[in-house]
Amino acid sequence: MNRPVAILIGAALILAFATMALVVIPGFQVHNLETTGYLEDYTQQELRGRQVYINQGCIYCHSQQPRSFGQTPADMTKGWGRASTPADYVYDKPHLLGTMRTGPDLLNVGARLPSQAWHLTHLFQPRAIFEWSLMPAYPFLFELKQQPAADDLVVKLPSQFKPAGHQVVAKQSALDLVAYLQSLDRTYPVADKEHYLRDQGFDGQLETEQSQEVKNESGEG
Numbered sequence: 085m086n087r088p089v090a091i092l093i094g095a096a097l098i099l100a101f102a103t104m105a106l107v108v109i110p111g112f113q114v115h116n117l118e119t120t121g122y123l124e125d126y127t128q129q130e131l132r133g134r135q136v137y138i139n140q141g142c143i144y145c146h147s148q149q150p151r152s153f154g155q156t157p158a159d160m161t162k163g164w165g166r167a168s169t170p171a172d173y174v175y176d177k178p179h180l181l182g183t184m185r186t187g188p189d190l191l192n193v194g195a196r197l198p199s200q201a202w203h204l205t206h207l208f209q210p211r212a213i214f215e216w217s218l219m220p221a222y223p224f225l226f227e228l229k230q231q232p233a234a235d236d237l238v239v240k241l242p243s244q245f246k247p248a249g250h251q252v253v254a255k256q257s258a259l260d261l262v263a264y265l266q267s268l269d270r271t272y273p274v275a276d277k278e279h280y281l282r283d284q285g286f287d288g289q290l291e292t293e294q295s296q297e298v299k300n301e302s303g304e305g
């Protein structure tokens with residue numbers, strides 16, 4: 085360590101380069117993104133539901149970022165929707181991209197599964213829908229009532245999951261979470277190719293054709 089100044093300057097340069105490449109340039113690329121015009125801001129209820137999603141750690145098993153055909157053909161075959169673009173996240177603060185996919189990607193789950201009743205049953209007990217599901221149940225988002233009130237939302241359950249003598253009623257937090265899930269829909273077209281940063285240099289037309297082929301193939305098989 086007989087050249088501390090050189091080492092310090094070297095370290096500062098490396099740090100400056102990394103900050104430039106990972107913070108400044110990407111920040112500049114997306115700093116004034118506008119929505120495509122299709123996407124609406126979250127309502128107050130959806131924002132509360134989004135907070136439940138964060139608090140319950142749904143992000144540890146679910147991503148919100150379908151990838152393009154160029155990145156991986158697999159995503160396109162799963163019906164998770166087109167590859168997301170930065171403009172799809174303008175109202176997401178913080179974004180909930182996620183890195184794990186123990187369960188399916190949820191960026192378009194509202195389009196795929198629009199039913200409130202489905203989500204309530206699934207959240208109360210995923211096994212009531214898929215016997216094999218390893219998603220945790222969230223019974224604490226619900227309460228048991230012998231006599232539900234007129235405005236209570238009673239969860240539909242197969243008989244083996246119904247608690248004896250009680251009805252399962254959704255708490256406000258469950259209703260909020262489902263409202264958030266239903267709002268997840270980015271199936272609108274990407275109008276602005278300039279903001280299609282994910283696929284810069286990649287032919288978007290080609291992508292659509294290829295993904296169509298994959299869909300056709302998997303449909304036939």
Ligand code: HEC
Binds near residue numbers: 188
């Ligand atoms: C331990 C991992 C895990 C956690 C945590 C988890 N899930 Fe899941 N999730 C799964 C798996 C696996 C599936 C697929 C089987 C199923 O549908 O139950 C799934 C399926 C789903 C589906 C259906 C998606 C589709 O396209 O069929 C929704 C909606 C969902 N989860 C929402 C949530 C929400 C909301 C939370 C947080 C309250 C959550 N999940 C937490 C693993 C998880």
